[in-house]
Amino acid sequence: MINKIVFTLACLITFNAAHAAEFSQQGQQVTVRHGEYKLHYDLNRGTGDLLWGNVPVIKTFRSTAQLSQASLDSAKAVGRSALWQKVKDPARGEGETLTLNNRFADGTTLTVRFWFFNDKSWLLSDMQVSAQKNLHVTKLTPISASFADIGEGGDKRIYTTPYSNNFDFGVAAVNHFGLSQNGTDRFANPDEPMVKFNGVSHWVTALFDNTNHHGLVAGAASVQKWKSSQLLGEAQQANGALSEFALYNWGGTQSGKQVSSDLFFIGYFNDYRDGLESYGKAYNQGEPRLNWQGAVPVGFNAFYSHDSYGKARDMYDITDYVAKNLKPLGYEYINMDGGFQPDGYPEGMKTFTDYVHKKGLKAGGYLTPFAIYENWLDLPVDDTGYSHRDACLHDEKGQLVKTYLGSYALDMSHPAAQYIVRRNIKNYLAWGYDYIKLDFLDMGLYEGKHHNPAVNGIQNYRIGMKIMRDEVLASGRPVFLNASIAPLLPAAFTHGRRAACDTSLGVANYSGIERQAFNSAASWWSNGTLYDYNDADMFLPEYIIQGNNRYGQLAAQRLATTVALGGGHWLVGDNLPFVDEDRSAWLENKALLKVAADGSAARPVSMNNFYHAGEHSPAMLVRKDDKGGVYVGLTNWQSKPQTLQLTPASLGLKAGSKWQITELYSGQSWQQKLGVVSYPLAGGATALLHFSKQSGVTIPVPDNLAQGKTITAGINSYELDLDKLTQFNQIVVKEPAPFAIRNYALAYQEGGAWHTLTRGFILGDKRTFSLPEMSARRLRVQFENHEGNLNAPEIEVYQHTTAVPAMHIVQESIAPGSERTDMQGEQQLMQTFTLQQPDLPKLDFWLFERYVDAVPGDNFRIQIVLLDSKGNPAQTLFSAALPPFNLPSRPAVYSLWPRLTGLDIHKRYALIFSSQGSTSQPTGKNSYSLWVSTNNPYANGELRHSVDNGKTWQTATNQDLLFALYSRAPFKSGVK
Numbered sequence: 001m002i003n004k005i006v007f008t009l010a011c012l013i014t015f016n017a018a019h020a021a022e023f024s025q026q027g028q029q030v031t032v033r034h035g036e037y038k039l040h041y042d043l044n045r046g047t048g049d050l051l052w053g054n055v056p057v058i059k060t061f062r063s064t065a066q067l068s069q070a071s072l073d074s075a076k077a078v079g080r081s082a083l084w085q086k087v088k089d090p091a092r093g094e095g096e097t098l099t100l101n102n103r104f105a106d107g108t109t110l111t112v113r114f115w116f117f118n119d120k121s122w123l124l125s126d127m128q129v130s131a132q133k134n135l136h137v138t139k140l141t142p143i144s145a146s147f148a149d150i151g152e153g154g155d156k157r158i159y160t161t162p163y164s165n166n167f168d169f170g171v172a173a174v175n176h177f178g179l180s181q182n183g184t185d186r187f188a189n190p191d192e193p194m195v196k197f198n199g200v201s202h203w204v205t206a207l208f209d210n211t212n213h214h215g216l217v218a219g220a221a222s223v224q225k226w227k228s229s230q231l232l233g234e235a236q237q238a239n240g241a242l243s244e245f246a247l248y249n250w251g252g253t254q255s256g257k258q259v260s261s262d263l264f265f266i267g268y269f270n271d272y273r274d275g276l277e278s279y280g281k282a283y284n285q286g287e288p289r290l291n292w293q294g295a296v297p298v299g300f301n302a303f304y305s306h307d308s309y310g311k312a313r314d315m316y317d318i319t320d321y322v323a324k325n326l327k328p329l330g331y332e333y334i335n336m337d338g339g340f341q342p343d344g345y346p347e348g349m350k351t352f353t354d355y356v357h358k359k360g361l362k363a364g365g366y367l368t369p370f371a372i373y374e375n376w377l378d379l380p381v382d383d384t385g386y387s388h389r390d391a392c393l394h395d396e397k398g399q400l401v402k403t404y405l406g407s408y409a410l411d412m413s414h415p416a417a418q419y420i421v422r423r424n425i426k427n428y429l430a431w432g433y434d435y436i437k438l439d440f441l442d443m444g445l446y447e448g449k450h451h452n453p454a455v456n457g458i459q460n461y462r463i464g465m466k467i468m469r470d471e472v473l474a475s476g477r478p479v480f481l482n483a484s485i486a487p488l489l490p491a492a493f494t495h496g497r498r499a500a501c502d503t504s505l506g507v508a509n510y511s512g513i514e515r516q517a518f519n520s521a522a523s524w525w526s527n528g529t530l531y532d533y534n535d536a537d538m539f540l541p542e543y544i545i546q547g548n549n550r551y552g553q554l555a556a557q558r559l560a561t562t563v564a565l566g567g568g569h570w571l572v573g574d575n576l577p578f579v580d581e582d583r584s585a586w587l588e589n590k591a592l593l594k595v596a597a598d599g600s601a602a603r604p605v606s607m608n609n610f611y612h613a614g615e616h617s618p619a620m621l622v623r624k625d626d627k628g629g630v631y632v633g634l635t636n637w638q639s640k641p642q643t644l645q646l647t648p649a650s651l652g653l654k655a656g657s658k659w660q661i662t663e664l665y666s667g668q669s670w671q672q673k674l675g676v677v678s679y680p681l682a683g684g685a686t687a688l689l690h691f692s693k694q695s696g697v698t699i700p701v702p703d704n705l706a707q708g709k710t711i712t713a714g715i716n717s718y719e720l721d722l723d724k725l726t727q728f729n730q731i732v733v734k735e736p737a738p739f740a741i742r743n744y745a746l747a748y749q750e751g752g753a754w755h756t757l758t759r760g761f762i763l764g765d766k767r768t769f770s771l772p773e774m775s776a777r778r779l780r781v782q783f784e785n786h787e788g789n790l791n792a793p794e795i796e797v798y799q800h801t802t803a804v805p806a807m808h809i810v811q812e813s814i815a816p817g818s819e820r821t822d823m824q825g826e827q828q829l830m831q832t833f834t835l836q837q838p839d840l841p842k843l844d845f846w847l848f849e850r851y852v853d854a855v856p857g858d859n860f861r862i863q864i865v866l867l868d869s870k871g872n873p874a875q876t877l878f879s880a881a882l883p884p885f886n887l888p889s890r891p892a893v894y895s896l897w898p899r900l901t902g903l904d905i906h907k908r909y910a911l912i913f914s915s916q917g918s919t920s921q922p923t924g925k926n927s928y929s930l931w932v933s934t935n936n937p938y939a940n941g942e943l944r945h946s947v948d949n950g951k952t953w954q955t956a957t958n959q960d961l962l963f964a965l966y967s968r969a970p971f972k973s974g975v976k
Contacts, residue, residue: 021096021116023084030082032098034116037123037268039098043082046074046102052268055151057216058143058245063102063112065129066139068253072110072129077102091285092117107132112142122267122282124221125247128260140226140261141248146233148245150216150268153209156239157607158232159272159522160201161219164442164487165498168507168515169522170611172197174207174235174242178612179508185446185457188402194508197612199232199244203488204265204279207232207242208272210607215272217279218247221263222286223490227251227445227458228262252447252456273525273603280529283491290469292495292532294478296599297435297569299333299362300326301538304504304573305545308339309859309883311917312352317879321576323359325899329588330597333435335364335571353432364435364480365428369421370443370464371407382423386416393448393460401448409443412463413452425468429475436479438468438494441486458490465493482535482569488523491530496568498535499523503559509614513555514637517562518610518617520601524567527601533568534601541583544575547886548787552739552764553583554684557665558635560586561686565621565633567601577880577897580760581842582768584897585803591664595631595688600624602633605650619644622651625690629659632689636681646677646689653691660696664688667803669699684765702800711795717782720795727775729806730798735763736791743784743893748776757808759844759964761893763793770804772970785890807841811965813938817891821850821927823913824858825920826949829930831961832867832910832941840864840900842966845911846891846931847882850924855884858917860928864898867908873950877909884928891931908941911961916949931962938963 021034028043041048050058063074074080083099095117102110108131115124127142129135150156156174163184172178180197183190204219220228226249233244247264265282269275300322302310319334334356345352353363377389377400393401393411401409410417428436444461455463469492472479484498491497500519506512520536527534539560543551551559563570572587579587586592602621609615616637623631630651636642648655653674661677662669665688674691681687705726712719735741741763747754758769763781779795811833823829847860859881868874878898903909915928932943938960944953 020094020118023096023098025082030098032114032116034123035121039114039123041082041098041100043080046077046080050266052151056147056149057268058145059147061143061145063100063110063127064141064144065110065127065137068136068138072104072108074100074102074110074112076104077110078105079103087115092120094118095120108135121269122265122278125264125266126261128258130258132257134255134257135259136253136255137259138253139248139250140259141246142261142264143266144246144248146244147241148207148216149241150207150209150214153212153214153239155210156235157208157210157609158242159206159208159607160232160612161203161205161488163202164445164485165500165519166442166485168500168611169519170197171522171607171609172612173238173609175238175240176613177234178609178614180612181507186404186442188404188406190404199234201230201232203228204276205230205232206272206276213271213273214269215275216266216268217272217275218264218266219279220489221265221283223458224262224462225249225254225260225459226262226456228264228489251458254456255454276525277529280525283489284529287490287492289491289529289531290481290493290495292478292480294480295332296533296597297333297480297496297571298593298597299331299335299364299571300576301335301337301364301571301573303337303339304538304540304543305575306859306883307545307885308341310336310340311344311859312346314859314861314881315352316355317881318576319356319359319361321880323361326587327360329590330593332362333364333571334361335366335435335437337366337437338439340366349431357432362434363432364437365431365433366437366439367424367428368440368443369424369438369468370410371403371405371440372410373407377408381416381420384416384419388416388420390414391416391420393446393450395448398449401446403443405440407443409446410464411448411451412444412460413450413455418463418467421464421467422471425471429471429479434479435482437482437484438486439484441465441483445487461487462490465490469493484535488526488530491526495531496533496535497526497531498537499566500537503537503540508611511555513559513562514617517558517635520562520566521604521618521621522607522610524601524603527567527599533599534566535569536563536566538571538573539563540574541572541586542574542579544578545883545885547888548762549886550762553766554686556583557586558684558686560592561633561635561688564592564596564688565602565623565631568599570596575882578882578895579897580767580895581770581807581897582804585805586665589664589803591662591690592688595664598626602631620646620650624652625692627693629690629692632691633686634679634681634689635686636683639683641680641682643678643680646679648674651691659691660694662690662692662696664690667699668701669696671695671698702798705797705799706795711792713792716784717780718792718795720779720797722777722779722797725775725777726797727773728797728799729771729773730800730802730804731769731771731779732796732798733763733767733769733781733793734765734796735793737765738788739764740786740788740790741781741783741793742787743891745782747780747782748774749778749780750776754780756812756964758966759809759893760895768802768804770802770806771808772806772968774971805841805968807966807968808971809964810836810967810969811940813933813960813963815933815935815937815962817846817931817933817962819850819924819929820932821924821929822920822945823930824856824915824918824927826916826947827920828912828914828946828950829961830910830912830944830946830953831963832871832908832944833938833965834908834940835903835905835965837967837969838901838903838905839967839969840898840903840965841968842895842897843911844893844895844964846962847887847894848889848891848929848931849884849887850927850929852925854926856915856918856926856928858915859883861914861916862896863912864900865910865912867910871908872953873910873912887928910941911963912950914950932959933962934959936960
C-alpha cells in the first residue's frame with residue numbers, strides 16, 4: 001500500500017486557506033486548485049504542471065520507476081485515470097488526494113498521489129508500482145521534469161544538502177553549479193576531488209532568489225524505506241529555469257508485488273528561509289524528533305585537547321579544573337571523544353563517571369556503533385555462537401564491505417550485529433554516561449548483500465539507530481544522544497546532530513573554521529525542527545595541541561561566533577589549563593554563554609554562493625532573543641577591512657525604534673534609533689551584537705593611549721615611547737601575519753632598567769594583557785627568535801575596565817639554559833620555590849621535544865605541590881598534562897594557569913614534571929625536554945631529580961628550572 005501519513009504543517013506565507021482544494025476534470029485534463037497552487041495533469045500525455053499563481057514552477061513533469069530489468073514512465077503508459085478523494089486525519093485535519101493511475105501493456109501499474117490539506121501551504125506526493133508478479137525496484141521518481149523556476153528574480157540560486165556531514169552544504173547560481181565532492185557511501189581509500197557539481201542534493205533542496213527571497217523548497221517528507229534525493233540541472237542562462245528537476249527514492253532494491261516510495265514535500269514560499277523552517281517542522285510532524293528535556297550541553301570535550309592521550313589521570317585533573325573554575329558558570333559536561341580508549345582507565349569507566357558525578361558534573365562518552373575493526377573479525381561475539389565477521393555486511397560478490405577508516409560495516413539485519421549494538425549502548429549506559437556521541441553513523445548506510453535481503457541501506461541504519469534510541473529511553477534517566485558523520489535524515493533517533501565535519505578539516509580553499517561556519521549557517525533551520533539542537537563542533541579558544549600552528553585570536557573568535565550561534569552546543573575542546581587568559585575570558589563571558597546556552601540557531605540574512613562557487617561563508621546571521629530583541633553575528637571572512645550594513649528589514653526590527661546595542665566580546669554598548677547601522681570590521685574580525693529593548697549604560701570604545709606614538713625596532717625587539725609617563729592597565733599587541741615572533745617578553749622601563757611584565761610563546765594577530773594599575777613611558781616587546789618573515793607589531797595601550805584578569809610576573813628564574821630530558825618512566829624533575837604573594841594565577845616554563853622516531857607513550861604531566869618540613873611533596877594542589885603532539889623542537893615558553901589562591905608565603909612549594917607511561921632513554925631520544933640553568937639563577941629554591949617515581953629526591957647542584965611566577969597583586973609602590 002502507499003504510505004499512510006499523519007502530521008501537521010505550519011504555513012508561513014500569504015495563503016488563501018479558507019477553502020479546501022478544488023478538483024475539476026474536462027475530458028482528459030485534470031486541474032486541482034489549492035490556494036495559490038494549481039496542479040494541472042494531462043491524462044493523454046501522462047505529464048503535469050505545477051504553478052504558483054500564474055508562475056510556472058514545475059513544467060511537464062513525468063513519473064518514473066527503475067526496475068531491475070526495465071523502466072516505467074508515466075508518459076509511456078497505455079492507459080491513465082484520475083481519482084479524487086477526501087481524506088481526514090486527526091493530526092492534519094481534512095484534505096483531498098489526487099491519485100493518478102498509469103497502466104502499462106504488461107499489466108504493471110504506476111500510481112502517483114498528490115496530497116492537499118486544508119489550511120496547508122504545501123503539497124505532498126508519493127508513488128507505488130504494482131503488478132501480478134514480483135517486481136524488483138531500485139528507484140522511484142514521482143516528479144521528473146526538464147523545467148523548474150520561481151518566477152521573477154535577479155539573483156536565482158540553488159541550495160543543496162549533503163549526504164552526510166562528511167560532505168558540505170552548498171549554494172550556487174542556477175546557471176553555474178560550480179564544484180563539489182558530493183559523495184555518498186564512502187568506501188576504503190576514497191578519491192574525492194572537487195569536480196563539477198552533478199546537481200544531486202540529498203534529503204532537501206531549495207531554488208530561491210537571493211534578493212526577493214521567493215523560493216521553492218522540495219525534499220523528503222519521510223525516510224522510512226529509501227534514501228531520498230533531488231536532481232537539479234543547470235539553467236542555460238543567468239536567472240533562467242533549471243533544465244532538470246526530480247524528486248526520487250533510491251538505495252538498494254525493494255521487491256514485491258507492490259513497492260511504494262516514501263513521501264515527498266513540495267512548497268513555494270515568499271521567503272525560502274521560512275520554507276526550510278516549515279519543511280523541518282513538517283518532517284518532524286511525520287516522524288517526531290527525540291526531545292531533550294535538559295539544558296544545552298555546555299562543558300569540555302577531550303578530542304582536540306588530548307586526542308588519543310585522554311587518559312584517566314589527566315581527565316580526572318580536567319574534571320577538577322572544570323568543577324572549580326567553570327561549573328559555577330554553567331559548564332556541566334566532561335566528554336570523551338575520538339581516540340578515547342577504555343583501557344586508559346584501569347579502574348574502569350564507572351569509577352571515572354562516578355567521580356565526575358560527585359563533582360556535580362556529567363560524563364560524556366564516544367561510540368562508533370556501526371564499525372568493526374580488523375582484529376575483531378574472527379573473535380566470538382560473546383556467547384551468541386557468531387563471530388564478528390558474521391555480523392559484517394557483504395557486497396554483491398560476497399566480500400566484506402570495507403569503510404574509509406579501514407574498518408568493516410555492520411549488517412544490522414543480522415542478529416549478531418543487533419546484539420553488538422545493543423550490548424555496547426547498554427554498556428555505556430551502565431558506565432553512567434550522560435551524553436553519548438555516536439560517530440561515523442554513515443557506516444550504517446552502505447548498500448550491500450544483507451543477511452535479510454529485504455533490508456537496504458536506510459533500513460539497516462534505522463534498525464541500528466532504533467536499538468540505541470530505545471535502550472536510552474528504557475534506561476529511565478536522561479542521556480543526550482548526538483549524531484556525527486550522519487545523514488541529515490532520518491532524524492528521530494538523536495537529540496542533536498553535527499552540522500559539518502571536524503573543525504580541524506578544511507575543504508577546497510576553506511579553512512576548517514569557515515567550513516564549520518557555512519555548514520552551520522546553512523543548517524540553521526534543522527535546529528528545533530529535525531533535531532532539538534544542532535552541533536557546530538567544539539569551541540577552540542587557542543587549539544594548544546597544534547603547537548606553532550595554534551589559532552590566532554581573530555580565528556578563534558570567528559569560531560566562537562560560529563559555535564555560539566550554531567544552535568545547541570558549547571563544548572570547549574581545548575587544553576583548558578594552558579589557554580591564555582585573554583582567550584579564557586571568552587569562556588567566562590556570561591553574555592556569550594547565554595547566547596550559546598539558549599540553543600537557538602541564527603539564520604543567514606543572505607546566502608553567498610559558498611562551497612560550490614567558492615564564495616565566503618555568510619557574513620551576517622540573525623536570531624531572536626526571548627525579550628523581543630535580536631542577536632546579530634557579523635564576520636568578515638576577508639583579509640581586508642569591511643563595513644557591514646544592518647538594515648531594520650534584515651534584522652526583523654521596526655525602523656525608527658530605539659535599541660540598546662551591545663557588542664558581547666568587547667562589552668561596548670550604546671543606544672541608537674534604528675535606521676541603517678554601519679558596522680566596520682577589520683580583516684578577519686567578528687562581532688556579536690545584541691539589540692535589546694532594555695536601556696543600558698553607554699560603554700564607549702576606549703582611547704588608545706599609544707595612538708600616533710613611535711615604535712622603534714631594535715635587535716629582536718620593538719620599543720614604544722608614549723612621550724610621557726602614562727597610567728594604564730591594558731596592553732594589546734597585534735602582530736601581522738605570519739606571526740613569526742617566538743618566546744616574547746613584554747616589559748616596561750623604570751629608572752633606566754627594564755622589568756618584565758609577562759612572557760609567552762606566540763603573540764599572533766592579537767594578544768591582550770591586563771595589568772594592575774601602573775604607569776610607564778616606555779614599553780618593549782623583546783623576543784628570543786622568530787620563524788618566517790618578521791613584521792613590526794602594533795602596540796596599543798588602554799586604561800579601561802576589562803574582563804581579562806590582571807596579573808604580572810613577580811619572580812623569575814632566567815639565565816642561559818641547557819636541556820634536561822630525565823623525567824620519563826620512573827624519572828621525575830622537581831623545582832622548588834617560595835611565594836611573595838598568596839596567589840599563583842599563572843606560571844611559565846620552557847618546554848620542547850627531542851623526538852627522533854617516536855613520540856612518548858604518555859602525556860607530559862605538571863603538578864604543583866606543597867612541600868613538608870623535610871622538602872618532600874605533602875599535598876598536590878594542581879595537576880595538568882600536555883599530549884606529545886606538535887611540541888616545538890626548540891625551547892618554547894609554555895604558560896600554565898593553575899588559578900591558585902589562599903597560598904602561604906611562609907611555606908615551600910614545588911613543580912613536578914613527569915611522564916610515567918613513557919619510556920626513559922639515557923640518550924634523551926624520543927623525550928620531552930625542559931630548559932634549565934646550571935648557574936643557580938633562582939635563590940629561593942632548587943632543582944631535584946627522582947629515579948623512583950618520586951619516592952626519593954636528589955638535589956641537582958647549582959641547577960634551576962627556567963620559569964616565571966605571576967600574581968594578581970598590585971604593583972609595589974614606585975611602579976605606579
